[in-house]
Amino acid sequence: MKSYLWLPLACLVGMLVGSWGPRAELRAREQKMEEQRQRAPRAVDGVNAFAKLVNIPAEAKRLRARRSRKGPLYSGATNQVARKQAPIAEKMPMAGKPAPESGSVTNAPPQRRWSPGDLRARIEEAQDLWRVRGEMARAKAKEKFGLDAAAEAKFNAALEDMNERLYQTVQSFAALLSEKGKMTTELGVRFMGDASAVVAESYDKVGACVPESRRDEISELNMADFIDPAVAEPLIDVQDKLRLPEEGLR
Numbered sequence: 001m002k003s004y005l006w007l008p009l010a011c012l013v014g015m016l017v018g019s020w021g022p023r024a025e026l027r028a029r030e031q032k033m034e035e036q037r038q039r040a041p042r043a044v045d046g047v048n049a050f051a052k053l054v055n056i057p058a059e060a061k062r063l064r065a066r067r068s069r070k071g072p073l074y075s076g077a078t079n080q081v082a083r084k085q086a087p088i089a090e091k092m093p094m095a096g097k098p099a100p101e102s103g104s105v106t107n108a109p110p111q112r113r114w115s116p117g118d119l120r121a122r123i124e125e126a127q128d129l130w131r132v133r134g135e136m137a138r139a140k141a142k143e144k145f146g147l148d149a150a151a152e153a154k155f156n157a158a159l160e161d162m163n164e165r166l167y168q169t170v171q172s173f174a175a176l177l178s179e180k181g182k183m184t185t186e187l188g189v190r191f192m193g194d195a196s197a198v199v200a201e202s203y204d205k206v207g208a209c210v211p212e213s214r215r216d217e218i219s220e221l222n223m224a225d226f227i228d229p230a231v232a233e234p235l236i237d238v239q240d241k242l243r244l245p246e247e248g249l250r
Contacts, residue, residue: 046188047235047242050170050195054229055130060121073123074230076164119232119239126229137225145210145217158205159226165198167231174234177241199223 138159142152173191177183207218235242 046190046192047183049192051232053195053199053224054126054166054227054232055224056119056122056126056229056232058122060118060125072230073120073127073233074163074167074228076160076167076228076231119236123229123232123236130227130229134226134228137222141221145214147209151209155206155209158202158209161205162198162202162223162226163228163231166195166227167233169194169198170232171234174238177238181241183241199227 138156141147141155145151147155169191173187173194177187180187202223203218203221206221206223207215210218
């Protein structure tokens with residue numbers, strides 16, 4: 001008779017034990033989904049990846065007071081056109097503000113201290129370092145592949161074309177971001193995809209500068225060594241839109 005008293009308890013224990021497996025499996029599945037969600041591309045991951053590709057530091061190290069450089073940071077063909085057009089725009093007075101009288105003296109802008117996270121300061125710092133690294137990389141490639149004058153000119157032209165196309169890619173992205181007013185995951189993914197495609201295609205153009213027998217050696221080049229960090233210059237005007245509540249260009 002007493003054995004019947006244990007029957008309800010045994011049933012309850014059986015139900016608990018039987019449900020433990022599905023519950024544990026459910027928790028494991030939920031944990032896996034959460035891990036996948038955290039690994040999924042965030043809105044600015046594409047921009048962060050691009051910043052790393054062109055060796056832009058997360059923060060500028062040299063925080064001395066400095067004047068902003070005059071003119072564009074990027075000296076490619078795209079900005080050469082902008083430089084020629086800029087003086088015309090500068091002559092036009094701002095709306096609601098009278099143009100300065102002839103002969104009047106205007107005060108030069110005071111020196112300012114850049115914020116460590118200011119994108120312009122970070123690009124300038126990266127560009128200062130790249131000038132030496134880029135020249136060394138070109139000289140090393142010239143020596144390694146035994147490039148003559150014609151091949152070297154072709155090699156340099158391929159690298160300049162890569163930088164120009166990267167600048168235009170960044171410029172188009174910045175314009176689109178400005179138009180939309182906010183970052184999205186799609187924008188970030190497409191941006192990095194477009195930039196990666198430019199770099200990938202550059203391997204073929206650089207590979208055409210050497211004999212076919214040495215084409216595979218071009219695959220070992222780190223093309224990032226030849227990218228001018230200033231191609232990221234268009235992002236400066238939209239850097240406020242890259243800093244979302246929990247994300248940013250880091």
